[in-house]
Amino acid sequence: MTSTYDPAFVDLFLSHYWTYHPVDATFMGNRDNDGRLPPVDGDVLEAELSANARLVERIAATAEPATSGDRLDRKMMLSELEMQAEAARHRPRLHNPAWYTGEAAFGIISLLLPQAEAVRHEALLDRLEAVPAFLQAAAENLAGRPVPKSWVARAQRECHAMLSFLRDDIRLHDQYRETWRAPAGLAADAFSAFAEALKDCPDADPACGEAYMARLMKVAHGLDLSPRQAVDLAQHGFDDLEVELQAMAKQFDPARSWEEIVASLSNIHPQNEDAVFASYRDWDDRARRDGRKLVTPADDYQLDYRWMALCFRNVSKYLYFLFYRSPPGLSAGEGSVYWVTPPGEDLAPFLSTNSTATVKAIHSVHHGSIGHHTQNARARQAASRLARIAGTDCAMGLAFLGSGTLIEGWACYAEDLLMEAPGFYMAEELLLLKHFERRNAASVLVDIKLHIGDWSMDEAIAFYRDKAGFAPARVEGEVVRNSMLPGSRLMYWLGVEGIRALRKRWKGDARSFHDTLLSFGHMPLAWIGEEMDRAGLLAP
Numbered sequence: 001m002t003s004t005y006d007p008a009f010v011d012l013f014l015s016h017y018w019t020y021h022p023v024d025a026t027f028m029g030n031r032d033n034d035g036r037l038p039p040v041d042g043d044v045l046e047a048e049l050s051a052n053a054r055l056v057e058r059i060a061a062t063a064e065p066a067t068s069g070d071r072l073d074r075k076m077m078l079s080e081l082e083m084q085a086e087a088a089r090h091r092p093r094l095h096n097p098a099w100y101t102g103e104a105a106f107g108i109i110s111l112l113l114p115q116a117e118a119v120r121h122e123a124l125l126d127r128l129e130a131v132p133a134f135l136q137a138a139a140e141n142l143a144g145r146p147v148p149k150s151w152v153a154r155a156q157r158e159c160h161a162m163l164s165f166l167r168d169d170i171r172l173h174d175q176y177r178e179t180w181r182a183p184a185g186l187a188a189d190a191f192s193a194f195a196e197a198l199k200d201c202p203d204a205d206p207a208c209g210e211a212y213m214a215r216l217m218k219v220a221h222g223l224d225l226s227p228r229q230a231v232d233l234a235q236h237g238f239d240d241l242e243v244e245l246q247a248m249a250k251q252f253d254p255a256r257s258w259e260e261i262v263a264s265l266s267n268i269h270p271q272n273e274d275a276v277f278a279s280y281r282d283w284d285d286r287a288r289r290d291g292r293k294l295v296t297p298a299d300d301y302q303l304d305y306r307w308m309a310l311c312f313r314n315v316s317k318y319l320y321f322l323f324y325r326s327p328p329g330l331s332a333g334e335g336s337v338y339w340v341t342p343p344g345e346d347l348a349p350f351l352s353t354n355s356t357a358t359v360k361a362i363h364s365v366h367h368g369s370i371g372h373h374t375q376n377a378r379a380r381q382a383a384s385r386l387a388r389i390a391g392t393d394c395a396m397g398l399a400f401l402g403s404g405t406l407i408e409g410w411a412c413y414a415e416d417l418l419m420e421a422p423g424f425y426m427a428e429e430l431l432l433l434k435h436f437e438r439r440n441a442a443s444v445l446v447d448i449k450l451h452i453g454d455w456s457m458d459e460a461i462a463f464y465r466d467k468a469g470f471a472p473a474r475v476e477g478e479v480v481r482n483s484m485l486p487g488s489r490l491m492y493w494l495g496v497e498g499i500r501a502l503r504k505r506w507k508g509d510a511r512s513f514h515d516t517l518l519s520f521g522h523m524p525l526a527w528i529g530e531e532m533d534r535a536g537l538l539a540p
Contacts, residue, residue: 029328069383302335387521409495
């Protein structure tokens, strides 16, 4: 018998989710779990699957709600519960050493980041004290278990980074207390022991398989595409973009290839570190001003550019430590912090890395101004409660992967959107944007072909390095992340393509389209399109 949907199911769902993901709860802004690390005992997956099934049964027995926010909440809960169960059965997090190191590391760091509230010292001590038992259980769970060697290498790097952070750099935090020293030292010893315990793990294939990828694309992302159909689309896109790049380069400067033109942009930059820092804010202001006719920027929510805090400067190089991480959706305060990494002893690499084109497109547009910053601010006002927090960046990535086609799709789309603002980009910067688009199409190929068995890790690395134009220093880490998180890179290019398709069908002007799109918050783009269509906002 079908029952009436109750919005209180969201509270039941979040309580269930936070029981097994307390560090995610901290990133989302829930304070009830701040002193806990995830349960990792031998029976935890069985308990989670049982609770999951009971919740699915109750929610699935309800009728489709009448309002958009409730419809999206119901759909997101059922989608996430299904994929969480699939992952627990076929790709359990307890079999990934980097999941343990990420949770342990960010269980601590999440409480030290600049937030709307001060450091919760008792919670921090509780988590520091929980690390040794957590990592000991991790070592026991992984003993003798085959694990991809690249996952082991990432986990060991994170262990060594946290060892240094806990023994030394944590004392540079502006709210450091001497009571942290002893538990931090024991936690550091636990990271060291865990790195040592991983040395004997046999190697394993990281691929999730075609069936799992197909399920993820359909259930989590809402895509009406098979993995191989998506590969075909991305391959055509990748090839077409290469032709476009060659034509653009010939028109701009027949004597140089597009690769040479793009590379030359690193030579156009501010002349010193203070000018680099100022350029972040200057281009953010310019993007808001020039983009205002196209989308309403989040002027009511501040973005504070700061030099990276001393305590995080070393550890941030080795973890999933984002220079822009939006504050907890449930406790957002009045603004966000954007870290600017200071130069090392050699100023030249710092200046070229912070070229005008890079600061403009990546930092001030993709992440700041009208990009992630505005998108996150608008999400907190969404009718769907889960859409306010589903795209929270946690220890390894987005809390609910399905939100990524909107989140990453929007940020990449925003880069191109400012091509519609006359004078924002220099002519040669348009080649850089086209290169970014081609690179995102390449990422679809790696994401899927790696997991359906078409490519090995080495083949994926070679493709990124030799064909896709990724920076050599970034390639291996990018492929490792692809291997651990299937479906997490296809959402960039497919998200942009989806937004472009919806805009073509939109009945109003550009600004109303973009504002309406962002008003739905962190939800799969395909579902947002369905809601727009249902409301009569799209042409056939």
